[in-house]
Amino acid sequence: MRLSLIILTLVLFSCEERYGLYVDDRLEIAVDDFYKEAESRGIIYPKNVTVEIKKLHGLIGQYNRDTNTVTMNADWILPKLDGDSLNYNGVKLAVFHELGHWAGKRHRGGRSIMNTNPDFGGCKCGDFVGTMQLYNKYPEHRKEILDEFFNH
Secondary structure (H helix, E strand, O other), X not given: OHHHHHHHHHHHHHOOOOOOOOEOHHHHHHHHHHHHHHHHOOOOOOOOOEEEEEOOOOOOEEEEOOOXXXXXXXXXXXXXXXXXXXXXXXXXXXXXXXXXXXOOOOOOOOOOOOOOOOEEOOEEOOOHHHHHHHHHHOHHHHHHHHHHHHHO
16 A cells, blocks of 8 residues: 555656646647747747636737736637637637747737737738638748747
């Protein structure tokens, strides 16, 4: 019995956490993609951010510097977690945008995940949902959009 407790304790405390704080299981793939995309460009971010899903009023997501927490709006994001790839791209972009704030990025113009009022190939979109739709509509621009996001 005592040996079992010792082994269980060693297993629990020796398991490496994937993230320093907490990532909601439903957003783990998007967060993993953020780190993979960054690492593919030679950028290493610490894995020390909390990413959660809660109700927010009037926002898709937000980053709180004081608590080092990205919060995604449950009302917006949960319906998009149905396995549909177009919806997943929207989730991914929204999570990337908020993790961009965590990484010190600010809103900016042009073809950018950090632009909440983007202009993609002459098509103006008034909000982040428009960004998501254009990311889905123009897959040939995805690498360019991700390169701009991670390299600026």
